[in-house]
Amino acid sequence: xxxxxxxxxxxxxxxxxxxxxxxxxxxxxxxxxxxxxxxxxxxxxxxxxxxxxxxxxxxxxxxxxxxxxxxxxxxxxxxxxxxxxxxxxxxxxxxxxxxxxxxxxxxxxxxxxxxxxxxxxxxxxxxxxxxxxxxxxxxxxxxxxxxxxxxxxxxxxxxxxxxxxxxxxxxxxxxxxxxxxxxxxxxxxxxxxxxxxxxxxxxxxxxxxxxxxxxxxxxxxxxxxxxxxxxxxxxxxxxxxxxxxxxxxxxxxxxxxxxxxxxxxxxxxxxxxxxxxxxxxxxxxxxxxxxxxxxxxxxxxxxxxxxxxxxxxxxxxxxxxxxxxxxxxxxxxxxxxxxxxxxxxxxxxxxxxxxxxxxxxxxxxxxxxxxxxxxxxxxxxxxxxxxxxxxxxxxxxxxxxxxxxxxxxxxxxxxxxxxxxxxxxxxxxxxxxxxxxxxxxxxxxxxxxxxxxxxxxxxxxxxxxxxxxxxxxxxxxxxxxxxxxxxxxxxxxxxxxxxxxxxxxxxxxxxxxxxxxxxxxxxxxxxxxxxxxxxxxxxxxxxxxxxxxxxxxxxxxxxxxxxxxxxxxxxxxx
Amino acid sequence: xxxxxxxxxxxxxxxxxxxxxxxxxxxxxxxxxxxxxxxxxxxxxxxxxxxxxxxxxxxxxxxxxxxxxxxxxxxxxxxxxxxxxxxxxxxxxxxxxxxxxxxxxxxxxxxxxxxxxxxxxxxxxxxxxxxxxxxxxxxxxxxx
Numbered sequence: 109x110x111x112x113x114x115x116x117x118x119x120x121x122x123x124x125x126x127x128x129x130x131x132x133x134x135x136x137x138x139x140x141x142x143x144x145x146x147x148x149x150x151x152x153x154x155x156x157x158x159x160x161x162x163x164x165x166x167x168x169x170x171x172x173x174x175x176x177x178x179x180x181x182x183x184x185x186x187x188x189x190x191x192x193x194x195x196x197x198x199x200x201x202x203x204x205x206x207x208x209x210x211x212x213x214x215x216x217x218x219x220x221x222x223x224x225x226x227x228x229x230x231x232x233x234x235x236x237x238x239x240x241x242x243x244x245x246x247x248x249x250x251x252x253x254x255x256x257x258x259x260x261x262x263x264x265x266x267x268x269x270x271x272x273x274x275x276x277x278x279x280x281x282x283x284x285x286x287x288x289x290x291x292x293x294x295x296x297x298x299x300x301x302x303x304x305x306x307x308x309x310x311x312x313x314x315x316x317x318x319x320x321x322x323x324x325x326x327x328x329x330x331x332x333x334x335x336x337x338x339x340x341x342x343x344x345x346x347x348x349x350x351x352x353x354x355x356x357x358x359x360x361x362x363x364x365x366x367x368x369x370x371x372x373x374x375x376x377x378x379x380x381x382x383x384x385x386x387x388x389x390x391x392x393x394x395x396x397x398x399x400x401x402x403x404x405x406x407x408x409x410x411x412x413x414x415x416x417x418x419x420x421x422x423x424x425x426x427x428x429x430x431x432x433x434x435x436x437x438x439x440x441x442x443x444x445x446x447x448x449x450x451x452x453x454x455x456x457x458x459x460x461x462x463x464x465x466x467x468x469x470x471x472x473x474x475x476x477x478x479x480x481x482x483x484x485x486x487x488x489x490x491x492x493x494x495x496x497x498x499x500x501x502x503x504x505x506x507x508x509x510x511x512x513x514x515x516x517x518x519x520x521x522x523x524x525x526x527x528x529x530x531x532x533x534x535x536x537x538x539x540x541x542x543x544x545x546x547x548x549x550x551x552x553x554x555x556x557x558x559x560x561x562x563x564x565x566x567x568x569x570x571x572x573x574x575x576x577x578x579x580x581x582x583x584x585x586x587x588x589x590x591x592x593x594x595x596x597x598x599x600x601x602x603x604x605x606x607x608x609x610x611x612x613x614x615x616x617x618x619x620x621x622x623x624x625x626x627x628x629x630x631x632x633x634x635x636x637x638x639x640x641x642x643x644x645x646x647x648x649x650x651x652x653x654x655x656x657x658x659x660x661x662x663x664x665x666x667x668x669x670x671x672x673x674x675x676x677x678x679x680x681x682x
Numbered sequence: 683x684x685x686x687x688x689x690x691x692x693x694x695x696x697x698x699x700x701x702x703x704x705x706x707x708x709x710x711x712x713x714x715x716x717x718x719x720x721x722x723x724x725x726x727x728x729x730x731x732x733x734x735x736x737x738x739x740x741x742x743x744x745x746x747x748x749x750x751x752x753x754x755x756x757x758x759x760x761x762x763x764x765x766x767x768x769x770x771x772x773x774x775x776x777x778x779x780x781x782x783x784x785x786x787x788x789x790x791x792x793x794x795x796x797x798x799x800x801x802x803x804x805x806x807x808x809x810x811x812x813x814x815x816x817x818x819x820x821x822x823x824x825x826x
Contacts, residue, residue: 131808133808133809133810133811134807134808136763136767141807142760142763143760143763143764143767143804143807144807146757146760147803147804150757182759182762182763183763185759186757186759186760186762186763187760189757189759189760190757190760193755193757221726221727221728221729222728222729222730222758222759222762223759224728225728225730226730226758226759256726257726257727257728258727259727259728259730259731259732260728
């Protein structure tokens with residue numbers, strides 16, 4: 109006999125309870141025995157969950173409870189809420205679902221915060237299944253955004269974001285943006301990313317999209333996610349017709365405020381790329397803005413020197429200045445000056461860039477225009493959305509083109525220089541590393557990079573009952589006396605190895621540094637191995653001797669092993 | 683319900699009832715955390731909050747906070763009623779209950795709670811029968 113046969117009885121009990129069963133000692137403020145009602149409703153919910161027949165039996169009763177319960181006090185609201193939850197979960201008739209949504213809508217208008225909170229939470233759950241019904245209550249939800257209670261506004265924010273669709277996107281974004289301006293800091297990140305996501309999905313026009321992102325960046329720039337910058341640059345790059353408009357908007361925004369890093373980064377990039385559009389004539393879509401070359405340069409210099417700018421932002425600004433040297437009609441002596449100042453900057457990244465750009469001015473002036481051309485459109489979702497990678501690809505292309513015309517070079521010195529440059533370029537990197545502009549290193553790195561270090565074979569040093577220890581060696585090319593050993597412990601047995609500690613000892617002339625291990629448990633059956641890094645400095649190039657001490661628990665016993673590592677390859681210390 | 687806590691405005695725990703087995707260390711940690719969160723709430727804020735993976739329903743009566751941690755599918759509004767019912771029971775038993783009554787007669791408070799709730803759910807929905815059961819238990823007890 110399955111539990112669902114009990115449903116008719118439950119329905120009967122609840123019906124009598126609601127209609128006639130009133131007893132003073134069991135009831136709360138006019139509602140007969142709300143605890144019992146809630147429990148019955150909950151049971152009905154579980155029974156009717158995937159069961160058509162039971163759900164049908166319940167339909168009438170639920171409608172009756174929903175309409176007859178007195179909602180002036182919390183007890184009645186509690187019963188009503190449980191009814192709504194039950195309706196949502198069983199296979200109810202569509203009319204009943206609409207009734208449930210309406211009840212929740214009524215809850216939203218209630219003055220009691222608790223009830224509003226509960227209503228918002230349930231509506232969030234319902235928004236997937238009954239989207240259109242919930243949409244009707246959108247204005248009330250937006251009202252709740254402005255509530256001073258933090259938990260309420262958080263719920264309202266989540267629900268509002270779920271309710272955005274293509275027809276109401278403009279109005280909703282407006283509301284959300286005014287919320288963003290006044291909301292507490294912990295909600296800002298969510299709100300900002302929510303707005304950006306909604307804009308991405310439902311943007312009616314590209315211009316609106318750019319405007320929205322711009323507004324979000326100016327209001328809550330520090331809270332946006334990191335890829336917002338990349339997204340925006342890619343978006344602007346793709347909207348050919350809006351280049352002039354975007355660069356003007358960004359320029360005015362930047363002129364007002366240089367503290368919001370993502371905004372500064374995007375603005376710097378744009379000004380660099382489309383500087384010529386900024387300076388020439390007027391654009392119909394914004395008010396006429398007469399910008400002088402000097403002003404643009406001054407602004408970028410201000411960004412470079414401001415203590416609020418992150419190193420990444422400074423990088424963007426420096427590159428933008430460089431690009432402007434080809435775009436602007438005036439002479440580039442001011443730019444050269446700034447770039448050479450940064451040649452002695454403490455930040456390695458900036459210094460590198462500045463030195464390269466300087467070289468570009470001095471020796472490769474004939475290539476400068478080609479290198480600093482406008483970037484082609486970046487691939488969305490490619491391995492590196494950062495525009496700097498594209499730039500380096502361009503520079504490589506122009507470089508190889510120049511090499512093919514090399515035979516005409518008049519000076520021997522130039523020939524040798526260029527050969528060195530290309531061999532430097534042939535090294536593995538154009539690696540797509542995350543730091544912007546990092547790939548430019550290898551193009552203009554005139555001295556040859558040393559050959560990659562020969563790899564030393566791994567050594568298996570210890571094996572006991574399924575626990576194996578192996579060492580892998582690395583000799584970094586830059587530091588001849590340094591040896592890095594990675595100790596890896598793997599477990600092929602059936603029991604876990606716990607409390608695993610590995611200690612090492614070396615002769616007196618060596619310096620040993622043990623870094624923290626990745627863990628102290630090696631799970632059984634080839635679970636995740638534990639690794640530990642050892643750094644050994646060997647300034648005298650003495651023969652390496654290594655003693656290892658292991659303590660661990662395995663198969664319920666504690667094990668201690670001390671042994672010397674034999675057969676260390678000669679390359680580890682020579 | 684997972685657990686119920688009673689604590690004062692000053693952060694002193696007066697009563698704790700756990701309906702799920704947790705280690706002592708774990709309990710202390712949870713109590714500390716939850717007290718911090720609840721005491722930081724402003725008076726006009728709503729009575730529900732989300733904490734870890736549970737919902738916490740709290741209500742303040744004079745200087746005492748009554749805190750219940752319920753699970754995802756439980757009804758918050760009925761939990762508020764539950765808290766109120768418990769307070770009413772205490773009130774009826776002690777006659778205009780105050781925090782001192784609970785401090786000095788904490789074992790009675792626990793008895794009443796156990797009579798009312800079992801395993802986190804309401805055992806008896808009638809106020810009268812709960813109070814009657816307590817009275818009978820009192821009769822059995824020796825009066826000093």
